Amino acid sequence: MHLRNATIYSIFVRNHGGTFRKVEEDLPRIHGLGADIIWLMPIHPIGKLHRKGTLGSPYAILDDRAVNPEYGTMEDFEHLVQAIHDLGMKVIIDVVYNHTSPDSILSREHPEYFYHRPDGSFGNRVGDWTDIIDLDYSDPGLWDYRIGSLKYWARLVDGFRCDVAPLVPLDFWKAARREVEAVRPGCIWLAESVEHSFIRDLRRRGMICHSDGELYQAFDILYDYDVYGDFRDYLDGKITLEAYVSALERQEVIYPVDYVKLRFLENHDRPRMGELLKDTQLQRNWLSFMFFQKGTPLLYGGEEWGVRHLPGLFDADPVLPVVEKWPESPLSGLIRTLCRVKKEPLLSDGVYTLRPTDHDILCVTWTLDADMAVGIFSLKGSSGTVPAGLPDGTYENVLDGQPVEVRGGTAACCGDPVILFHRSK
DSSP states (O other), X not given: OOGGGOOEEEEOGGGTTSSHHHHHHHHHHHHHHTOOEEEEOOOSOBOOTTOOTTTOOTTSBSOTTSOOTTXXXXXXXXXHHHHHHHTTOEEEEEEOOSEEOTTXXXXXXXXXXXXXXXXXXXXXXXXXXXXXXXXXXXXHHHHHHHHHHHHHXXXXXXXXXXTTGGGSOXXXXXXXXHHHHHHSTTXXXXXXXXXXXXXXXXXXXXXXXOOHHXXXXXXXXXXXXXXXXXXXXXXXXXXXXHHHHHHHHHHHHHSOTTOXXXXXXXXXXXXXXXXXXXXXXXXXXXXXXXXXXXXXXXXXXXXXXXXXXXXXXXXXXXXXXXXXXXXXXXXHHHHHHXXXXXXXXXXXXXXXXXXXXXXXXXXXXXXXXXXXXXXXXXXXXXXXXXXXXXXXXXXXXXXXXXXXXXXXXXXXXXXXXXXEEEOOO
């Protein structure tokens, strides 16, 4: 399956039941939504020195070759991975290669692998990350150790989500990919690429910070932080739909032809969809557009309930109150349908076109030979008539089963999302 046809579901174990076994209990529901890949945020033990909060950030790692005992044992983790595989899904884990906790095993055993301040002490070069210390990739021993860790986990898992990947030398990632491929052929590589402002700031300070164009040499999927600012500006009324679409269209020409972007409305570092879009109709439109875009959609655990509260990283903060069984969510039916639509080959192999229309209604078209898929999304909840670009006739909106009339090449949008297919056979 092309990664553009896959859906990723992200889980922070601490806040999703708290243990590997509790996550395992929820797998049938997640699989039922249509998820293809489970992304587990860091599963490793957390350092205690300079810890933030009571339990600490999962990104301040003590030992990257062990599992957090609060989540269970290594046997529990392997059982979870097997359960994911038994359901036909893949699993990727978070790896944090820019830094470790200040009291990490690596800092004690190999202090030469770390960045040091002029006075010789450990430190980091991103000011508010006070609970971590930076690694220094000028030491070849660090390369061997870190690639060894990736190969260790690649025996079990299907890929890696690489935290702040642009801050680690590109040549390291390329070497790691080559070596891991021998252990896990087809390993999935997802990079947390960063905003343009962050790249500029770090480069001005003389630090490594790779662009998205560079990262595609080593990674399969990159974050779409390059357009996240435009997304927020559009929601806030600071820019027009035309300007937002222009930002999205730039991706079509500045990245490789086979580029894959991670499409998201929320993640563990950004506000919840439910907070940004408090209206259910808007949530349905934006979720539908997210899945219909070119790329891999991400669902962050809890998004399917429209949860507004973003769980914290430093203390226990459950997605939902403790329950025996995770309930059906208001958006589950839509998400199941969107995951099925996402698997259409047309949405990975076709020609992708974005067309803003009046009333903040966006028309998105996929074409492959004589086949077409058209999505009509009311991004501000308004109604109107839009040019659909389809032959006249009656079509079925695959999202709700309702008929949609196309007359004179136009279709009516009543504020709800619409996806139509025209097939030559």
